[in-house]
Structures are given as C-alpha cells and as structure tokens.
Amino acid sequence: MRADRLVSLVLLLRQHGRLSATALARELEVSTRTVLRDIEALSAAGVPVYAERGRHGGFALLPGFHTELTGLNHDEALALLVAGSRRGAQAFGLGAALASAMRKVVDALPESHRATAAGAAQRLLVDPETDLLARRPAAEEVPDAVVAEVRRAVFAGHRLRLRYAPADRDPTWRTVDPVGLVTVRGQGYLLATRSGADRTYRLSRILAAEELDEPAQRPDRVDLARIWQERSARFRTGGDQVAVRVRMDPARRADLVGTALAVLAEEAGADDGLLRLEVTFQDRRHAEWALWRLGTDAEALAPQWLRDSLRARATAIATRYGA
Structure with missing residues (x-):
C-alpha cells in the first residue's frame, strides 16, 4: 500500500x-x-x-523530471482519457490508439496481476453493439484521415478548412476556427466559430479537412460543457422547429418525450384516459418519424400537414401489403 x-x-x-x-x-x-x-x-x-x-x-x-511507466504515446494517452466511452474514442478516430494503449497498460502490469486483470475484464462489457432489443447504436462512420486532420487542428489551435455537406444541400468549402470536439450517443460534433459566429458541424458530414497554418481565433481556455449546453439550448428554441399536438396512450409518453425537443403543454383526458401533449420537434421529418414509430398508440391532432403525411404513408404501406 x-x-x-x-x-x-x-x-x-x-x-x-x-x-x-x-x-x-x-x-x-x-x-x-x-x-x-x-x-x-x-x-x-x-x-x-x-x-x-x-x-x-x-x-x-525538479523541472524536467518525469517517469515512463507505460511508454504511451500522445494519441494512446488521449484515447485512455476518453475511454469512458469506447464509442467516444471511435468517434474521435482514436479506436486503434485505444486498443494499442490498453495492450501497453496490460503489459506494464506485474505478472501476478496480469492474469487476474484479464480474467476480470472478461466479466465486464461496456456499450455492446446491440441492446436487448437487438438495436444497433446510431454511431456514425467518419474517415480516419478526416477526423485526424480535424483533431490536429483543434489541439494545435490552427484554422481548419472543411468541405461540409449540410442536410439537403450541396457540399461547400468553408474556413472555421475550431473550438473543441464533442461526442453524443456515438455521434461526433466539431464546435467552431466562423467569422465570429458560433457553428456546430457533424463529423460524419465533413467530407474533407485541411489544417491551415493560420492560428485560430479562439480563447486560450474553454469550457466545452458550458458551450455545448448553450448551443443545445439555442438549437431547441430556433431553426425550422415544428410544434405538434398529440393525443396518446400514457404508457407511451416516455417514448414520445424521449425523442421530442421540448414539452410545451400537457394534460390528461378526462373521459378517454389519453394524454394530450404539445411538443416540439427539430423539423418536419423529425416530427413524422417520431409519430410514425408510435403506431396507433398516438395520434397527431395538429398540424394538418403531419396528419396528411402519416395517412399517406399508412395508405402506401396498406396498399403494398393489401394483396
């Protein structure tokens, strides 16, 4: 001890x-x-x-004194620091570095501990590829070369030139000042500024990246948790969001609320026992997906375009299988 x-x-x-x-x-x-x-x-x-x-x-x-306990290189040490989520390491392009670092850590253990540690590790499983319902996590694939270039620019404090493909728009080149990287449920994001304005880019939509020699215009210290919280709040209250009124089975409330951005109003039905909620979604496609997955346990009361869209989809499915 x-x-x-x-x-x-x-x-x-x-x-x-x-x-x-x-x-x-x-x-x-x-x-x-x-x-x-x-x-x-x-x-x-x-x-x-x-x-x-x-x-x-x-x-x-004394200055300069250091110990080399494991021989970890920079990327391996970084991978261990984000190893709380294996998918997080993969989202940042550090999956191979994490595997290499863990081999070095095991090799550095005393021989008497090595076998017991390996045996104990076999009894633990974190973030499996599927859950009990056989659903795969929604992790996104990002080319290693792209995420490595983004990562280098973030750490070096250099500007970054990106070829980015927004949803439903053609890819374009833009130059940004990188602030940091965030991973949420297997999806990676680059937090940056562009001409002084906040920007958030999904790593999976970055088609190419080039680190520039110019220094990034950004503060020396950063609180990523606070920045992410602020940007998430702005995202939930702006953009092309839509409000939807829903009547639904109370047993499925968590499924709806778990996908919505916010709950604006809620009341229990006096006669039929169903809940009435008003919720917001990111856009039309998000709203349609969320209501469709609830099947007959929920009914969109408004807006009318959502009712029409769900009816058209249900009609197409019924026609396909009607014969």
Whole structure:
C-alpha cells in the first residue's frame, strides 16, 4: 500500500506542479506526518523532490523530471482519457490508439496481476453493439484521415478548412476556427466559430479537412460543457422547429418525450384516459418519424400537414401489403 501511495504522490506533484503537505494529505487520505515521511523516503530513493518555504510554498519535483511507466504515446494517452466511452474514442478516430494503449497498460502490469486483470475484464462489457432489443447504436462512420486532420487542428489551435455537406444541400468549402470536439450517443460534433459566429458541424458530414497554418481565433481556455449546453439550448428554441399536438396512450409518453425537443403543454383526458401533449420537434421529418414509430398508440391532432403525411404513408404501406 505504501508503494502505491508513493507512486500517487509523485504523480500528484507531476500533475499539479507544487502542493502543500496539507493538500497532499487530503488527496492521499493520510496525515501530514505520513506525507512528510513519504517525502523523505522519495528523496532517499533518488526522486528529486524539494520543499519551497513561505506562504505559497509546498513540495515540488525538479523541472524536467518525469517517469515512463507505460511508454504511451500522445494519441494512446488521449484515447485512455476518453475511454469512458469506447464509442467516444471511435468517434474521435482514436479506436486503434485505444486498443494499442490498453495492450501497453496490460503489459506494464506485474505478472501476478496480469492474469487476474484479464480474467476480470472478461466479466465486464461496456456499450455492446446491440441492446436487448437487438438495436444497433446510431454511431456514425467518419474517415480516419478526416477526423485526424480535424483533431490536429483543434489541439494545435490552427484554422481548419472543411468541405461540409449540410442536410439537403450541396457540399461547400468553408474556413472555421475550431473550438473543441464533442461526442453524443456515438455521434461526433466539431464546435467552431466562423467569422465570429458560433457553428456546430457533424463529423460524419465533413467530407474533407485541411489544417491551415493560420492560428485560430479562439480563447486560450474553454469550457466545452458550458458551450455545448448553450448551443443545445439555442438549437431547441430556433431553426425550422415544428410544434405538434398529440393525443396518446400514457404508457407511451416516455417514448414520445424521449425523442421530442421540448414539452410545451400537457394534460390528461378526462373521459378517454389519453394524454394530450404539445411538443416540439427539430423539423418536419423529425416530427413524422417520431409519430410514425408510435403506431396507433398516438395520434397527431395538429398540424394538418403531419396528419396528411402519416395517412399517406399508412395508405402506401396498406396498399403494398393489401394483396
């Protein structure tokens, strides 16, 4: 246990630069006296840790000191950082790097732990290809060369030239300032600005990408979670959204609400026991898809074009199978 704690102490100093004995004790969940003894043990073992006195003092490692525990390269280390979602690593073009990194991690384990870790890993499965209803996740395929070029521009802080194909429009070239990458349910997005305006691009619609030498116009620090939340909120309240009034079986409410952008109104029917909801969808195609998948458990009351579209689709299906 002490050996593990000594390694953790070194890694904490590597990651934070300088920490007080109190801060180290809090992170390691030991007393400050134990921390001081561990510092002495590291110094005796040749680790260049030193103390800085004063109000903002603490312990630090000599500049340039580092450990090579696994031999991970940049992409492999990055893949491990996003490995909370295997599909997330794949969406960013890091699937091969993740596999390579995991092989190195296993190889770095003591032999006594290697077999037990491999056996335990066989008992765990994260994000399988299908769920219990045999539905495949909606992950999108993005060419490795494209996502690698996008990723390099994001990390280097360079402008990016994209050939992008918006939905229902011809592809065009545009130059953007990349901000960051986000993956949601297997779909990857590039957050960027273009001429100072916020832009969000689906990676699967980027047909070609070229990192430019020009520096990107963007802040040095970024809060991707906040930016994504703000853009998602704007998306839900703008664009070609449509409002739909629905009468439906209460048992299917979650299925409808789970696909809608927002619920504007809701009330229970006094006589028939059905719910009445007013919900919004991204566009007409989204609304038609959401209501069609509910079958006879839901009825679109308005707008009329949606009723006409669903009736036309149902008529075509009935005609096809009528014989």
